Each structure stands twice: as C-alpha cells, then as structure tokens.
Amino acid sequence: QGKKAVIGVSIPSATHGFMGGLNWHAQETIKRLKATYPNLDFVLATAGAVGKQVNDIEDMMATRNIDALVVLPFESEPLTSPVKAVKDAGKWVTVVDRGLSQAGIEDLYVAGDNTAFGRVAGEYFKANLKPGAKIVVLRGIPTTLDNERVDAFRKAIDGSGIEILDMQHGNWNRDKAFSVMQDYLSKHKKIDAVWAADDDMAIGVLEAISQAGRQKEMWIVGGAGMKEIIKRVMDKDPQIPVDVTYPPALISTALEITALRFVSDTPVYGRFIIGSTLVTPANAAQFYFPNSPF
Amino acid sequence: MVDQAASRPASSFRLPSLSALGPLLALILLVALGAFLNDNFLSHGNITNVLARSAFIGMIAVGMTFVITSGGLDLSVGSMAAFIAGVMILAMNALLPSMGVGVPLILAGMVVALAVGLAAGLANGLLVTRAGIEPFIVTLGTMGIFRSLVTWLADGGTISLDFAVRQLYRPVYYSGLFGIAWPIIVFALVAIAGQIAMRHTRFGRYCEAIGSNDKVARYSAVSVEGIRLATYVLLGLLVGLATIMYVPRLGSASGSTGMLWELEAIAAVIIGGTALKGGYGRVWGTVVGVLILSLIDNILNLADLVSPYLNGAIQGVIIVLAVVLQRGKKSSA
Amino acid sequence: MVDQAASRPASSFRLPSLSALGPLLALILLVALGAFLNDNFLSHGNITNVLARSAFIGMIAVGMTFVITSGGLDLSVGSMAAFIAGVMILAMNALLPSMGVGVPLILAGMVVALAVGLAAGLANGLLVTRAGIEPFIVTLGTMGIFRSLVTWLADGGTISLDFAVRQLYRPVYYSGLFGIAWPIIVFALVAIAGQIAMRHTRFGRYCEAIGSNDKVARYSAVSVEGIRLATYVLLGLLVGLATIMYVPRLGSASGSTGMLWELEAIAAVIIGGTALKGGYGRVWGTVVGVLILSLIDNILNLADLVSPYLNGAIQGVIIVLAVVLQRGKKSSA
Amino acid sequence: MTVAPVLELREVRKSFGPIEVLHGVDFALHPGEVHALIGENGAGKSTIMKILGGFLEPTSGQVLLDGQPAPYASGAEAEAAGVVVIHQEFNLAPDLTATENIWLGRELGRVFLDHKAMRAGTQALLDQLDTHISPDARIADLPVSDRQMVEIAKALSRKARVLIMDEPSAVLTRREVEILFRQIDRLREQGVALLYTSHRLEEVTRLADRVTVLRDGAVVRRAMRGELTEDGMATAMVGRDLQDIYPERRHTKGEVALEVRGFHVPPLVHDVSFTLRRGEVLGISGLVGSGRTELAEGLVGLRPATGDIRRNGVAVHIRSVREAAHHGMAYLTEDRKERGLLLDKTLRENLTLSTLPRFGTPFISDAREETALTEAIGEFDIRAPRRDMKVGNLSGGNQQKLLLAKTLLPDPEIVIIDEPTRGIDVGTKSQIYAFIDKLASEGRSVIVISSDMPEILGLSDRVLVMRQGRLAGELEGERISETNVVRLVMGTSEGINGEAVHG
C-alpha cells in the first residue's frame, strides 16, 4: 500500500487520575492499533498547558507529516483555531471530549457528556434526599466543563428543597479534596450527602469523613468511574451508593474510529456521545476494569 | 548591613524581640480572625486538622530553611516527595508477599523512603557543590526528573498501597499520643531539633556563615562544600520523613502528589523572616510561616466568602499583609 | 615600573568570550541534534514555529533579566499575562458595539494591555520599593491575586475574543514581514533593545550596580528605588506586549493561561548566565536561554521517545546538561 | 594665613543608639591645606568624615559649607556640592569594572553610554596614578591595594573642592603612597581643602598643614605644621608616652618547623623554597602583585598549589584551611572585609568561627564563647560600644584587632599574617608587635607579610623578598636594611639564591 498513514494524537498530560487513565488508554490503544494495522503510524504528544498543546500540534504539522489529528483540547477556546488550521490543511480531525468552540471543524467528535454528568448526579440526589437535606459540593479545576457540570447539577436539584451548604474547588485532586472536606466537616454539624464530582476527589473525601468518624451520616457521589470506586459500588458500600461514568476510555473509541477511516471505507463522520450513566450495584460489573490504572 | 549603619544609624542596633514577633503577630491576628468567623475554628478537631496538614510542608520547610540560609535553594522538594511516595508504596507492595502485613513491612517502607530521600538530596547537593551549577537550575532539572519518574512509575495513574497494609499504616497519620496527632508530634520534634541545630550547633552557625559570605567561611576553616551538601541531604531526608507521614493519609501517590509544595515551603521560609539571599535563618519563623499559609486556606474554607474564584486573591493579599505587618513592626521599632 | 605591569597574570583580565559562548554552544548542539533527528527540523515552517512561540516567554524574560540583574525577582508574570489577556479581551468585546470591528479596536485593545501591564508592574514595584517587602513575597502575593482575578472575570471558564475581531487580529501572530512572523520580529526588536539598554545605557548600568551593591549605587547618586521600580514597570510593559502577541494566537484567556511562565522566564534568564543574586545581566544570554528551552520541547516532539511520561525527565536532564556545558567551558578556559 | 574655612563642624555630637561617640566636636577645613585628623582606633575619625561628607547626620550640631548650613542630605548630594569622600571601607560595586565604578552616577554620553570616552578617561586617571590596573578589570578580581587605587582615581575624577580621605594609605605600598602624595600636593596647590587620616604618623608629619587629635570622640589637641613631633602626636592620641614600638630582642631559633620546596601556586607563584624555624619571625616583602598573598594562600590550602611542604620534617598535603589548621597553621587574610570577617554578624560569632569545635559538641556553649570574647577584647584592646553589635559597625582598626584575635584563637604553631597592622593605631600597633614577639618567644613561628617597610625591618629575624612570583632573595641579621630590601624588591641587585634578577 506504500506510504503509512500517520495519526497525530494530542492529549493533556497525566496530571490527575482521570487524565492518567486517559493517557493509559491512549497508549494501550495505539499499541494495539499499530500491531493490527501495519500501515498506520501514531505520534503521541502530551501537554501540561494550553500553549504547549498548541505547540505540539504545530510540531506535528511541521515535522511529522501527519494525516490525521486526534485531539483532546486542554481548553476549548484557545485550541479552536490551531485545530482549524490543521483541518484547513486538509487533514482529518477527530476531537475528543472537550469540544471546540466553533461548530463544523472536526470530522469526528467523540465525547463524554458533561451536562449529563452533572444532571445524572443531580437527579440521584433529588431522588434520594428529602427536602431540607443539606449537601456540600467539591468542584474541579475552574474550567468551562466544570461549570457545565455544576450548572446541570444545580438545575437537576432545583425545586427539590435540597440545600447546598458549600461549594469549593477541590481541583480534581485527592489531597486538596481531603483538606476541603475536613474543613466542611468542621464547619457543618450536619451534612447528608456530598457531591465530589470526581472519583479522585471522592477518595480524599472518604478519608476525611472516616477521620471525623461521620461515615454513617452521609453518602458520597463521585464521578468518572475509577476502578476502586466502581468496586465499592459493586460491593454495595453504603457510603458510595452510586457513581456516574465519564470513561477515560473514550479516547480509545476515538482512536479506533479514526483508524477505521484509514484502513477501510467505513464512513466514520459524525458525533459519538458517550453518555454519562449512573453506576449502581446492579450494573457496576460492566464498568469494572481492574487492569486499568484508573 | 554596613550601609545601614552608615546611613541609618538608628537601625544599626537589632531589636530581635520585635522584628521576630512580626510573623507571630500575623499568626495571632489570623487565629483571631478565624475564631471570629467561625465557632468551630478553635475546636480540637479543626486545630488538629490544620496542624496535621501543615506537617508535611512544615518538615520540608524546616529543611529548606537550612538550604536557603546557606545561600541555596531547592525547587525539587514537591516532586521529590511524590517520587519518594511512589517508590515507597511500590516497595511495600513488592515486599508484601515475602514479608506479610506487619510492622516490619511498614518499617521497611520507611527505610526505603528515607534512603530515597537521602539519595535524592545527595544528587541535588552533589550537582550543586561538585559540578558547581546554580541550585536554581539543578533543582529545576531534578524537579522535572522526579515528577516524570513518578508519573512513569504510576503509568500515568495512581500508585496505591495495598489495602491491608494501609489499614495497618493509617494510624501513623490519624492517631497520636495524648490526643495529639502523630504528624503534629513529628513536626514539632523536627521544628525543635531544627531550631536547636540552627541556633546552638556548629552546623547552623556554619550555614549562616556560608550564606553570609562563603569566602569568609572558607578562610575560617569551614568546609563550605561539605556543609552545603549536608543541607541538601538533610532536606532530602526531611522530605523522606514528610512522605512517611503523608503516605498513610491517602495511601497513594501520583504525578500530582506534592504539586507546588516547593513554592509553599519556600514561601513559608521567607515569610518566617529568613533571608532569601542567605546568611540569616530562623527556624521558628519558618514554623510560623507554615502555620500562616495553612491557616489562610482553612479560614477561606470556613468562612463564606465572596466567590471561591477569589480565594487565591485573598490568599495573596494576606501573605503580603502578613509580611508588611512584620516588616512594619520592625522598622517602627 | 614596566616590569610590574608585566607581572600581572593574564587571568586578571576577564575572558568573556568563552564563558559567554557556553549557552550558545548548548544551543548549537541542540540544533544539531534536532537536525539529526528529523529532516523537517530546519525547515522554514518549523523554525518559524519555534521562534514565534518563544516570543512570549522571550519578551518577558528580557524584562525579567533587568529585574533579576538589579537584585529583584518577579513570580507574578505568568498570572499577570493571564490577567492582562483577560482584561484586554473583555475590553475589546465591550468596545466592539461602539467601535465596530476595525484596526482602531485592536489598537484600543493594545493600549489597554500595555496600560494594565504598566499598572501591574507599578503595583509590584511600589510594594517592593515603597513598602520594602521582599520581591519574592510581593510577587508571590500578586501571582495569586492576578490569577484569581482572571478566573473570577472568566467566571471559572474562558474569556473569548469576539470571533470577527479575532479574524482581524490573527495576522498579528500568524503573518509577518518578508516571511518572518511578527512575533519573531517584535521579539528580536525587544531583545536588541534590551541588549542595548543593558550594555549601553545608564539604566542597564544602574541595574547592574544596584544588584552588585545597592549602597554603592546610592552613594553614587543613583536613584536606587527609582531604577528598581522602573525594572518592574518595564517588565509589566513587556508582559503587556507579550500578551498583545499572545491573544491573537489563542483568542482567549482563562485561569490556566500563562501557567508557569514565570518559572520558564526565570530559568531562561539563569541559563543565559545572569546571576540570580543580581549584579550581572546578560540579555542575549537570556535570548539563548529562551531558545534552548523552546527547542527542548520541539525536539521532544520530533522523535518518538521512550514514554511521554518521561518528557519532563529528559527536559530536566537537558537543562542541567546545558548549564554544565556552559560552566564546564568556563572553568576549563 | 587665616583663610575662611570651606567646611566646618560646630559642636557636633553623634550617637549610635544610646551611645554617644562624638561629644561636641568643632572642626574646620581650609582651602589649599591638608588637615590631618588623627586618633586611636574608634576615636571617631571615620564618623567625623562621614558627617562632613553627608553620609551621616549629626545627632546635634551643625555642618557648615562656606559658612552656610551644608545644603546636602546625602553623600551623593555632597559630592555634587564638591565634597568628596574616599571611604575607609570600599565603596565600589564588586561586579562592575574599574571604569564602570569610576563613572557610576555620572556616565558620559547622552542616550547611549560613551564607552570609549569613559575608558579613555579612566586610563588617563590610572596613568596619572601611575598604576597598571586595567580599566576593564572587575573590582572583585582586584587585590585590595588596586581597589584602593581605583577608589582614589574615582575621587580624583570628581573635581572636588573638599577631598576627605579616610586612611587611604592603609592598604597601599610605599610606591603607591608616594603617588598618592604627589596627587595630594597637586590638589593642595589647586586650592582644594584636604582632610587626611592615617595611623602612619610619618605621613602626617610629611603632609599635614594642620593636625587635629581626637580622643574618645573629643578634640584633645590642635596644632599647625611643625608644632607636633610624631612622639607628641602619639602621646596626645593615646594619652600616655609611647616607647619604641618595635620589640627589642632578636629570637633564638629552634628546629625547622616548616620546609617548603619547589612550591608553585599557579598562575603567579613559581618555584619558591624556604624554611621556617621555631621561634622565628620571617618577614616577606615585595610589591603589590608580587605574589606574597598567593604564596601564603597556597601554603594554607586556599589555592591549588604544587610542591613539597614538610611540617617538623614530615611531608604533609594541605588542601584546605581545615587541614592547615590540623597541622597547626593559621593565616590572617589581607582582605578583612571580603575574606576575614562576616560584617553582618556579631563579634562573638566572628571570633569563634574557625574554632567552633572547641566551644562544645554537639551544642555550642554561649558562655564559653562569651568568655573567649571577653579575653579577646582585653588582650587585643578591641573597643566596641556594644558586645553584641555587628562587626561591620566596628571602627576599621577594631575590626582588624578582632580579626587578629580570631586568627590566633586556635593557638597555631605557625602563623602567617598578611598585613598585620592595617589601620591600627600606634598605641595598639606596639601591643600587636609585642604579641608577635611573644608568639616567637614561645617557640612558635610567625611569617609577616607586610608592605610597611619599618614593620618588616623592625619585626623580622629574616626577610624574604618576592618579585614577580618568585623569591628574589633572602636577608638575615645585619643585612636586613631598607636599602637591601628595596633593591631586591625592585630587582636592582643580585638574588641571593643564586638567581640572577634583572632590572
């Protein structure tokens, strides 16, 4: 077939649990696809900041002769025009998770659903708490996607009579979430539930609660589907009744579909939204991947 | 200093009492503010939380005080902590099958942590003293190296301590003696030892001399390179110790462990009144600095403030004010 | 007495040539490595990319060289850039209805950027010179303040420039003159002006004198506080200028814009041979330092390396090696 | 001739904290005159000079310029008014070059610096001072004497009406002192008012048209040229009669304590060999830059060196001051401010720095340190207003005494003293000479490196002369004379080690 097709992959670096999982899935999938399709080659770059990601994409264009780009934008706005430039150069573009701020650039969009992520959690709270119940929230790093999730959550519990006592940023980080939760516990005599909005944060929250000996008082909902948390849901841990998915494996889906574009004639344009589902003890086994680092 | 004497004679006599009280005053004001904002602020539980949380940065900052006093700097401590934690957990997990869950395994993990800390400190120290590279560059380099290594060891994710081991190890963070948590006790011991070392031993005296003028120190039979090396090794060991107290808390390490601890530790040292250029070190000031930083976070969480987005701004303002207060007191004295 | 003059060892005369060539040598080696790894490395496109993206940190680092040379430090530049970008974009969006899309609007945005940069630099400078607080603390504080403010302005998300305005503004980053991109041209002008200011004007001379011994400078009728203030203001203006070139590139600002730029800028200055303690500044060394840092990233993207997790480690090793090389050359001279 | 004074102090008092160091001083400088201000270490000379030069404000009293209250509040403003000071401490930025320092604050050129003009100006000044310093030399790389010449050049470039010189000759060699004097004479003829201080009274006799003697912050004697002999000055300063300041007795030599063979200290010092016996004072003379300091620093491990050193007959390797101390050797540096003392630390911390292990392990005993300080203050007559003050606030001479005390604290068997009495008053000088004499009598060996000819002649049992990094010759007993030393120093006589030295 002659020339190999080169697929550039640009993702944020493994700065927290979810992204670590995503990095792991990306590398595993690349390995697998390379083995399966000898005429495909991949160039992977990870970035810890917006500027670095734009540089990575420029470098792929200038020096690696890529034919396609799979990108999970660090942030939507600033990545929009660099990705558009790739598209304008006639390359195939797959956007993952965080969409671009301008419609119609990408050929393929594979994403989680941040609104659903917040809504599904919110609906669970609404269904399982009485009016007047008090909850606390730990948000992620201040970003658009965090805003989308929180807004959807708020909307979902609207009118339920649930009171949000406090909302601070835990930055999707265990240590930070641990301190924030410790302080919530000092401050509030009564907390009925916690929305930790990310499983890494949920781990920190759990520790703070058990230190305070208030395990019986409240339950926690995290998010993303970390294996330890899924396991606890599966084991019917009363502290972690459910989880909300936001699978880091969506990068695998994106890579696989993009690969198809180069190895077959399958039409692969479109949008693939991997919904956020509620993980309950009943369906947990289906989301449990003990080998993933996440 | 001479210039001060020549141009502003009044300040030529040091008034250690008042200027030293500066950061303490800021601390006291913060405590008062906290107590005013929230009734639970002074509760045993909250005080324990704040102090225990300060312990990691605290121990590191005590070590950093010696490094900075002797004219050095270490930007790598946060990543070093992450790296040590990663290696320590992997080592314990690896030793588990042969050693079984038990105190010896925990002790083995602690030895690994201290050994890795020592090695890391030695690496920094040797690059600074033998290769003669600026501490800023050396530790900027090793900062990247340590952080990368732990991410790589964790395969991008989180390295978790075996559950059973963790249960056994937990009390090292969560329990204590006579109602005082272990991290607080260890931090207090480190701080006291540090204060004594700085004020009452040759090592501390030499650190100040080297930071003040390393040529004079060399002409005075002080082993300048040896002492410098020792400060980095000491800091490495203290990072190891901090990690020993950190791991039982959450039982895991990842690429994001210890993020920005270096900045916090250095800030605590400077807030405490140690000179960034070296020559004058104040261990107990550092302790106060650490507590100030940790209290600001606590108060921001306890109080209902404008917008959580502005936390960083309030933090910034308080840090500057704390130092203004301190310097203000000094110059008005 | 001629014999006496002859007895002076040659080494009492400085040999700037070789020690100055140190960082340049590291740069050349990196370029050779890049060319060896990838055929496209030396292509016009890649070179343009590397140089253009160095421009932001580059301009800031040139300003930072003056601050550090005169004994100061500025940790706030990264957040300052984010804050300026945020305010600039908001201002342009706000003016859009009244001014319409056009060059005047862009110019108005630029004026806002420079004005905010000037004000921010002035704030840092006044806190350092008038309130007499350590630059480390002042700028650690303002770092938190600026970053918080932009997060707050963005409501936790991203502030975006109106699409139409952006289309008009884009060429400021993406096009150029005679095939040379604008950011490269502006950076080159800033670097040349900086080099001239450092070597051939009173301002540069005074920065060095103050950093070397501020008492001596004061005795020599140098306005020490004025010059110090000026270095922070200059740096603020250059951060403003860098932002003017940055906004057309990404068209937005958020809480994570300019993250860690301060560290990169300071590292570039030190790699370039300026002393962290002040007293000796080398603007062109800074330029070389910026290029080294930027090339390392580029080269890591040229080849498929072991594991992306290890990028940071390789980066760290190269930074230290670059400086070893430089110092090695110097001492063997 | 009673010309009106240019610059005057009236009833000036000065206190540092609670301690008053000047008690109502009246003092005047006249155009075309050299006025010498003399007094013991710590008497207040530098303080007076700083007040005149605008660097210190008097606590009470007045500074008058041309009969009007002096219109300046800082050294810089005073300089603009034509009152220029050469400080006892160096006032140069170490990272800048000679040229950059000399023009600091008054650079030439409009927008851009005129490097060529400034360099040429510097070269001219340095030529005028007959010195070999390169205008491009970084101050930090220069030996102290050269730094002082740069200071002098800087002051001369200021076109002063009043030139105040605080012990300018202390770190200079005789040759350089001569150059300085020529400049002073020239300025006097031009009508400049000059204030001069020195602890070398022969200089005062030679230069001064007027002498004011200060004791403990008060004027005790005023005299015109010729009214005071050197003895008279010394007596007025110290408040008692002084005998001959050099010790009488020559020492009896013991066995060889140190033997140095084929010693090289690159890049300057080559092939130096000598022996040192117990109970001997060995003087080393030479011009600035002849390598005496390098030799000494090489011997005690401060500079990389090659060659054989035998201590009591046993070959030793010394790579650091620590190792030198281990072999009973101590070195007192000529560069008190940069290498000798920690200026922002207290007396106690400085005194014990090189001997800390003696003061307790693991904890330093403050009490023992205090005792040592008390002894040092007594033995070396260190005059400090407060024990816990920073050393940088001591008067220059008292700093030197503290440095001596510090160097001798380890009780070394071999002491190398580089410029022992720099800035020390006559009274104390004789004490220090007696001290050196006592060390030798106890069977220790002392090497004295000095640019002060009488000191070399008065103290040494044997004299080595260095020239261009090599030994130019050795003099002993009767042959120790000024003429012989000067000949060797200048290279105008045959070297005694059989080495021909060309002139």
Ligand SMILES: Nc1ncnc2c1ncn2[C@@H]1O[C@H](COP(=O)(O)OP(=O)(O)OP(=O)(O)O)[C@@H](O)[C@H]1O
């Ligand atoms: N900034 C200061 N703070 C405290 N004491 C000071 C300060 N400056 C000078 N002194 C004290 O004032 C006294 C006079 O000092 P000064 O330097 O004027 O003496 P001096 O006559 O110049 O002595 P020397 O001959 O040793 O140079 C000394 O006791 C000195 O310690």
Ligand SMILES: Nc1ncnc2c1ncn2[C@@H]1O[C@H](COP(=O)(O)OP(=O)(O)OP(=O)(O)O)[C@@H](O)[C@H]1O
């Ligand atoms: N580290 C160094 N490297 C090279 N040259 C040096 C160094 N230090 C000093 N020199 C030069 O060596 C020469 C010798 O200076 P030094 O002061 O040691 O001479 P000296 O004979 O001791 O004279 P004196 O003690 O009277 O100043 C000087 O010209 C000086 O510039």
Ligand SMILES: O[C@@H]1[C@@H](O)[C@H](O)OC[C@H]1O
């Ligand atoms: O980084 C984010 C992660 O932490 C969160 O849980 O899910 C979405 C991701 O983009």
Ligand SMILES: [Mg+2]
């Ligand atoms: Mg004096």
Ligand SMILES: [Mg+2]
């Ligand atoms: Mg010498």
